Amino acid sequence: MTGHAEKLPEELKLVTAAHVKYIQSLDTKEDEYDYWLTEHLRLNGVYWGLNALHLLGHPDALPRDKTIEFVLSCQHPSGGFSAAPGHDAHMLPTLYAIQILVMLDALDVLEQRGAGKVQVGQFVADLQNRATGTFAGDEFGEEDTRFLYAALNALSLLGLLSLVDVDKAVEHVVSCVNFDGGYGVSPGAESHAGQVFTCVAALSIAGRLDLVDADKLGRWLSERQIAGGGLNGRPEKKEDVCYSWWVLSSLAMIGRTHWIDREQLIGFILRCQDSELGGIADRPGDMVDVWHTVFGVSGLSLLNYPGLEPVDPVYCMPKASIDRVMGR
Amino acid sequence: MASSHGVARTIRIRTPAQREADKQKIAVYRDLDSRLLALNASPYPSPAFADPSVLALTAEVLSRNPEHYTAWNVRRRCLTCGSFSRHSPGPSPSAPPGTSWAPTTPSPSSAASSPSSSAVTRPDPASQCPPPSGPSGTRPDPAIDPATDPATDPATDPDKTLRSELQFTFPLIRANPKCYWIWNYRLWLLQQAINLLPAPVARRIWEEELGLVGMMLNKDQRNFHAWGYRRHVVSNLESPALAGASMAEAEFAYTQQKISSGLSNFSAWHYRGRLIPQLLTERGAGDAERRAFLDDEFSLIRRALDVGPEDQSCWYYHQFLVSNITSASSRLAIAPNLPSADEVSILRHEVEYIKDLLEDYDEDIKLAFEALIDHILAIARLEDRETTAEERGELATLLAKLRASDPMRKGRWDAFEKDIGLSPSR
Known part of the structure; x- marks a missing residue:
């Protein structure tokens, strides 16, 4: 073990070039056991990496054609996508596939070479529980507000929200709210920052942010920042870079990012970088991964860190991509 | 790993033997x-x-x-x-060995109905x-080989x-x-x-x-x-x-046990709060019993705060109890029919408690400052009046203490100050 944390330079800077190199290197580690153990996350990883690259201002750092080929190789006749060829289709990789194609301005390939947009939308829509409004991740029925968000996100990018009962979905989100203003994974579950993000973003897509008690929620969210500048996901838990996204994007959606300390959060995220080899970790000195890398970079983008492309707080994608696909 | 948590960063140089492995x-x-x-x-x-x-x-x-x-x-x-x-004991005698059947693909519409919140x-x-079949693809005849009879x-x-x-x-x-x-x-x-x-x-x-x-x-x-x-x-x-x-009583006791072994376990506090309305309904609790229950919960959380006055989990549960008085939502109601004079007296009692707590501790407890602000505003609201000049002075002092002890959330204190200034009655 080396003391990377102690070796950080006095003046912290985002090591953009190293991050780009790190993300590019991810698909070259076929001689490492972990590369194969994480195959079930491959498509997810492409979205995380590609999104980070867009925000870092290097949208072309991954080969476009090869990326599209890979996405299409994960599609099933049902319209859904799996995380890698041969794996089962699931809500999450289906969302990631759409997000990747939107970032690459390549949604058309769904019509030209895939199962068609409507088929993809139908796969997502069929996972709605019409009685409660919430969504399952796959045919085996696990329900979670994560999947509800993923569904509304995916369908709105495809322009197919009409395939589902949005009002019922909104009702379900509202039933997940707690006295502290936060949201849980299902009605009755404890507030959790990740779940707050999915619920507030879902309400935002549905055009129902008026249902959020912004002061109450903003208070709970702002208390997630702890000594050292990082954010945690629940009371009395440790800080973690991924919450830089979930807490901060939620604050952004309710117009309250100024309720936490910007400089301190920037400092925390930058201290989590591997400044030599690139990538961002959950906490300073830990192993980096692409997941924390994208959420660290997205967090910095929301904080208007210089040199980064603006991120959309609802979709966790470059704002320019969202503007384009929504015709804004 | 796609997502690693809490794994220390190391430089990994593999030996040729490790590479081979x-x-x-x-x-x-x-x-x-x-x-x-x-x-x-x-x-x-x-x-x-x-x-x-x-x-x-x-x-x-x-x-x-x-x-x-x-x-x-x-x-x-x-x-x-x-x-x-x-799904019924014993093999179906109508299924001859080697019966073939067409695989059914669930249609999109049938998949739509399958996810359900009610398991x-x-x-x-x-x-x-x-039905299951033997390794050869044909079903063994149970009459000939009872050892493989699925029953x-x-x-x-x-x-x-x-x-x-x-x-x-x-x-x-x-x-x-x-x-x-x-x-x-x-x-x-x-x-x-x-x-x-x-x-x-x-x-x-x-x-x-x-x-x-x-x-x-x-x-x-x-x-x-x-x-x-x-x-x-x-x-x-x-x-x-x-x-x-119903297991509400047993689960309520479980939360007690979890809280006793760790006061900052907000998950347990949360679950406790969620169980209370169900518990009281099942007990057929009348207004007096509900009031006593609320008092007991306040005593419990005060004892917890005495031990952990800086613990967010405890303050959130305190906030939850207070929200039972100040919020109109009946979903939360522990004692929904409290006379409003009682509501105010409970809040005043809590104000005294929190002030004592602050006196007993040398250090600033910012969560206590916040709670005091909440209580002062809630009392005025329950009494359906503007805050008094004295209360506004107190609010200003508390806000100054919050600014000093918690500069991270300066933006929130700014917004809050504006909010009180704009509408002193709230």
Whole structure:
């Protein structure tokens, strides 16, 4: 073990070039056991990496054609996508596939070479529980507000929200709210920052942010920042870079990012970088991964860190991509 | 790893021997994985999934990689086409050996109805499945070979299969307590217990599961999955499908036990707060009993705050109790019919308590400053009046203390100051 944390330079800077190199290197580690153990996350990883690259201002750092080929190789006749060829289709990789194609301005390939947009939308829509409004991740029925968000996100990018009962979905989100203003994974579950993000973003897509008690929620969210500048996901838990996204994007959606300390959060995220080899970790000195890398970079983008492309707080994608696909 | 938490960063330089070892490991894993995925490409349902070697193959993959979600799905398919496929005791005499059947692909519309929040009403996936067949693809004739009669063969006894499946996942969930897929798989198994077994047998399995969740929560008191899982297990144990009755009292006692062993366990406080309305309804509590209950809860949280005056979890529960007085939402109501004079006197009592707490501690307790502000504003609101000049002075002092002790949230204090200044009555 080396003391990377102690070796950080006095003046912290985002090591953009190293991050780009790190993300590019991810698909070259076929001689490492972990590369194969994480195959079930491959498509997810492409979205995380590609999104980070867009925000870092290097949208072309991954080969476009090869990326599209890979996405299409994960599609099933049902319209859904799996995380890698041969794996089962699931809500999450289906969302990631759409997000990747939107970032690459390549949604058309769904019509030209895939199962068609409507088929993809139908796969997502069929996972709605019409009685409660919430969504399952796959045919085996696990329900979670994560999947509800993923569904509304995916369908709105495809322009197919009409395939589902949005009002019922909104009702379900509202039933997940707690006295502290936060949201849980299902009605009755404890507030959790990740779940707050999915619920507030879902309400935002549905055009129902008026249902959020912004002061109450903003208070709970702002208390997630702890000594050292990082954010945690629940009371009395440790800080973690991924919450830089979930807490901060939620604050952004309710117009309250100024309720936490910007400089301190920037400092925390930058201290989590591997400044030599690139990538961002959950906490300073830990192993980096692409997941924390994208959420660290997205967090910095929301904080208007210089040199980064603006991120959309609802979709966790470059704002320019969202503007384009929504015709804004 | 795609997402690593709390793993220290190291420079990894592999020796040639380690590289070679990795190469071997990769070759073995890729072989297992590709065999599994090839099989998964075959039509479902199909007898191929009922072959015991497939179940063994999924075990090989999952013991190396419990995050392999498709392997869990294949395992479900194996069971659905194997020992879970029998929904009435004994083989069907009308099925001749070698009966072939067309695999059915669920239509989009039928898939639409399958996800359901009520696990109890979910359609039984086993009902879509064909009867099990022998390795040759034909069904053994039970009259000739009673040892393989699905009614007596332990390999196809759903009860035994369920138990061995739960056992299989046990070490995996202990080693990977935050892996969604294992928790989901266990829930699926438990659902099969309801679908396939007599209620008393299924109930025993679910009761044992509550024991497992308890154990997981002893290891990690805040495990989000485990708490959610616990609520799910309890709601099933309470359901008619398992001949259950409310467990609110027992669960309430459980939260007490968890809180006693760790005051900052907000997960337990949260669950406690959620149970109270149900508990009071079931007790048939009248207004006096409800008031006494609320007082007891306030005493409990005050004792906790005495020990941990800087603990957010305790302050959130305090806030929850106060919200029962100040919020109109009846969903939260512990004592919904409190006379408003009583409401005010409770809040005034809490104000005195918090001031004493601040005096006893030398350090600033910013959460106490915030609570005082909440209380002052709530009292004015309950009394349907503007804040007095004295109260406004107090608010200004508290706000100044908040600014000094908690500069991180300066933006919030600015907004708050504007808010009070703009509308002094709120």
